[in-house]
Amino acid sequence: MVLLRDEQGTAPRDVVALAEVSKVHGGRVRALDGVSVAFTRGTFTAVMGPSGSGKSTLLHCAAGLDRPTSGRVLLAGQDIGALREPRLTAVRRRHVGFVFQAFNLVDALSVWDNVLLPQQLAGTRPDRAWAGEVLARVGLAGREKARPGELSGGQQQRVALARALAARPEVIFGDEPTGALDLATGREVLRLLRQCVADLGATVVMVTHDPAAAAWADRVLFLADGRLAGELHEPTAQRVAARMMELTR
Structure with a gap:
């Protein structure tokens, strides 16, 4: 993968870093409270916690989808809190891929056109050879002309993953990416995310409620009441x- 270089010409070790990030909704609800955490290049992190603990808010702030009330977020070496929206969108499109529980595919477009759409919207020339390789990697070679409605839920999520990978992102954010899938299909998507880390050097940050899904990660971060509540390395589903x-007692 092509890695972003900082001003000294070296690739930053941490693709995403949050420093004392807080997020307050409506002037009263504190979704995040002084969170500092970094996501190192080429690692897979799962984020877990009770309902309302701030998991999705953490992901949205880290990905530049939401701005923190205070604190700093560095994405690919840039302080995205200081960027105006057009520049922020450009940075996000260049360095970030998204995979959500809802597949967010355009039903009227083919698999191929769905995969290329983000790059076309960004005004960049799609790398069609790489897009074809990505579709092959997720097991969809030969299904390029199919519409999303002709695919199973697992196949649609593979399209979403291929779409995220087609732009060669440095970090992939997943918000419950297996939440709408059956056990076997969800395991296959997790295997593909694991391969993105091992084979492509991507960084994966995934919010999940499923301990079995979290066990695919290198580490698990736990949130409670908007604060970090510990982490596990080399996790197992049981741990x-x-x-x-x-956390829920």
């Missing part, structure tokens, strides 16, 4: 579930 039980 993750036990920690979640502690």
Whole structure:
């Protein structure tokens, strides 16, 4: 992958870093409270916590989809809080891929056109050879002309993952990417995310409620009441579930 270089010409080790980030909704609800965390290049991190703990808010602030009330967010070495919206959108399109629980595909477009759409909207020339390779990697070679409605839920999520990868992002953010899938299909999507880290050097940050899904990650971050509540490295589903039980008591 082509890695962003900082001003000294070296690739920043942390693709995303949050420093004392807080987010207050409506002037009263504190969704994040002074969170500092970094996501290192080529790693897979799962984010877990009870309902309302700030998981999705953390992901949205880290991805530049939402601006923190205070604190700093560095994305690919840039302080995105200081960027105006057009520049922020450009940085996000260049460095970030998204995979959500809702596949967010355009039903009227083919698989091929869905995969290329973000690059076309960004005004960049799509790398068609790479897009074809990505579709092959996610097991959809030969389905380029199909419409989303002709695919299973798992196949649609693979299209969404291919769309995220087609722009060669440095970080992929997933918000419950397996939440709408059956067990076997969800496991396949997690395997593909794992391959993105191992084979492509991507960074994956995934919000999930499922301890079995979190066990695919290198580490699990836990949130509670908008604050970091610990982390696990080399997690297992059993250890993750036990920690979640502690947080919900």
